Amino acid sequence: MSRARVEAWLFVAQRASAAALGVCVAVHLATIVYAVRGGLTAAEILARTQGSVALALFYGVFVLAVAIHAPIGLRAIFREHLGWRGAALDAGIAIFAVLLVWLGWRALGGLFG
Amino acid sequence: MNRPTRAQSHRAHPAFWAFVAHRASGLALALFLPVHFWALGQAIHGEAALESFLAWTRNPIAKAAETILVLLLAIHLTGGLRILALEFLPWSPRQKTAIAGSAGAAVLIGLLFLLNLGAGA
Amino acid sequence: MRGMEPGTISVRVWRGREDGGFAEYSVPRRASQTVLDVVTFIQRKLDPTLAYRYACRVGMCGSCAMTVNGRPRWTCRTHVAKLGAGPLTLEPLANLPRIKDLAADLAPFFDKWAQALGRFVPPAESKAEFAEVPPDSKARQAADAGIECIGCAVCYAACDTAAWNPDYLGPAALNRAWTLMNDVRDAAGPARLAAIAEAGGCSACHSHQSCREHCPKNLNPTASIAGLKRMVAKAALAGDIE
Numbered sequence: 089m090s091r092a093r094v095e096a097w098l099f100v101a102q103r104a105s106a107a108a109l110g111v112c113v114a115v116h117l118a119t120i121v122y123a124v125r126g127g128l129t130a131a132e133i134l135a136r137t138q139g140s141v142a143l144a145l146f147y148g149v150f151v152l153a154v155a156i157h158a159p160i161g162l163r164a165i166f167r168e169h170l171g172w173r174g175a176a177l178d179a180g181i182a183i184f185a186v187l188l189v190w191l192g193w194r195a196l197g198g199l200f201g
Numbered sequence: 202m203n204r205p206t207r208a209q210s211h212r213a214h215p216a217f218w219a220f221v222a223h224r225a226s227g228l229a230l231a232l233f234l235p236v237h238f239w240a241l242g243q244a245i246h247g248e249a250a251l252e253s254f255l256a257w258t259r260n261p262i263a264k265a266a267e268t269i270l271v272l273l274l275a276i277h278l279t280g281g282l283r284i285l286a287l288e289f290l291p292w293s294p295r296q297k298t299a300i301a302g303s304a305g306a307a308v309l310i311g312l313l314f315l316l317n318l319g320a321g322a
Numbered sequence: 323m324r325g326m327e328p329g330t331i332s333v334r335v336w337r338g339r340e341d342g343g344f345a346e347y348s349v350p351r352r353a354s355q356t357v358l359d360v361v362t363f364i365q366r367k368l369d370p371t372l373a374y375r376y377a378c379r380v381g382m383c384g385s386c387a388m389t390v391n392g393r394p395r396w397t398c399r400t401h402v403a404k405l406g407a408g409p410l411t412l413e414p415l416a417n418l419p420r421i422k423d424l425a426a427d428l429a430p431f432f433d434k435w436a437q438a439l440g441r442f443v444p445p446a447e448s449k450a451e452f453a454e455v456p457p458d459s460k461a462r463q464a465a466d467a468g469i470e471c472i473g474c475a476v477c478y479a480a481c482d483t484a485a486w487n488p489d490y491l492g493p494a495a496l497n498r499a500w501t502l503m504n505d506v507r508d509a510a511g512p513a514r515l516a517a518i519a520e521a522g523g524c525s526a527c528h529s530h531q532s533c534r535e536h537c538p539k540n541l542n543p544t545a546s547i548a549g550l551k552r553m554v555a556k557a558a559l560a561g562d563i564e
Contacts, residue, residue: 098525107285110278127259130251134248198241198242220528288529292548296531
């Protein structure tokens with residue numbers, strides 16, 4: 089795969105995940121604004137999440153989208169403001185993406201399992 | 202390399218500052234994400250562990266931080282939708298209106314959160 | 323006297339290379355005086371060693387651009403009176419190496435232009451028929467919108483992405499690539515698409531819009547680059563990038 093093709097795919101991945109996040113974040117914000125009324129309790133949260141396949145799927149996709157989106161954004165920030173580029177940066181960014189998926193899905197396992 | 206030594210007035214226009222807001226909010230959110238996921242991960246250790254974390258977040262400093270995070274998320278959301286429209290729809294001559302609109306919507310979401318945060322406290 | 327404005331302009335001018343400094347000059351204020359007039363006055367009357375660049379003096383050649391009070395401008399069409407009453411600070415264009423005084427080295431700017439394949443490439447075999455270019459076709463209108471670039475590098479000097487990312491091809495080169503991608507006669511589409519899909523290509527643009535804000539010809543490189551982004555995204559999905 090040529091470098092041009094890799095960069096083009098990163099651009100597509102960044103914008104496609106952005107579009108998905110546009111929906112996810114809007115729903116997330118609406119949920120937050122609704123849920124904080126009267127304060128958050130663990131029992132309340134878990135009652136909403138546990139056993140809900142639809143919500144689990146939604147947040148599963150949400151985590152995946154953000155794990156694609158945030159690392160690619162950080163890559164641009166590292167390149168432009170810290171002058172860090174090359175294979176080491178790309179490896180670091182990939183590790184961050186994997187970390188986000190792992191931490192995110194692990195949390196979902198607790199909330200929905 | 203050659204940089205202007207005086208005030209960088211080539212940046213004195215809304216689209217540049219909209220970019221700064223987008224980059225700064227994106228960076229802050231990216232750094233917050235692992236913490237957020239880790240905190241939610243407390244649910245793995247059962248309801249009590251999650252509840253003890255939530256109890257800690259009921260102090261005023263945590264609530265202020267929450268409000269800032271919601272605002273940052275709203276800024277990044279509305280700014281991001283503006284950028285997607287800029288890149289993937291035919292060019293609109295009303296860029297400044299779009300920037301003002303996205304900023305206004307973000308502030309509105311922040312206020313709505315604050316209002317609801319106060320509603321039950 | 324009619325048309326004469328009294329007083330003088332205090333002018334700070336960058337002298338030397340990267341490690342130079344500012345020299346101060348006092349230039350008589352005149353009616354309809356351009357920044358280029360001020361520089362020329364200094365060079366002719368006050369200090370013949372001052373280096374700067376210009377050719378046409380009427381906004382066509384794109385050679386007289388400098389940093390005027392912190393922002394890039396074409397100096398031959400910038401009236402001193404419109405800049406306010408304060409002192410003038412003149413420096414060479416930003417984001418480019420300095421050669422001497424007000425002359426910046428435009429080689430990196432034009433090298434990137436070439437890297438973006440910013441030149442018309444005719445098909446290998448001449449066609450028997452003339453290419454038909456309907457003036458009101460979508461592609462031609464897109465090309466026409468960006469075609470009046472004079473290569474003055476004001477957009478490149480105004481671009482923070484160019485300042486932060488040494489690989490970035492810059493607004494002018496990408497704008498030129500966009501006009502050529504919309505030229506039905508051009509034969510280098512796939513090669514140019516690969517060049518602008520690279521790390522420093524269109525996807526490096528963050529739409530600061532400083533190029534659009536400062537272009538003396540009122541062109542919109544941000545819109546051209548957005549067009550390239552759509553083109554590259556579509557090609558990536560179709561597997562058409564070399």
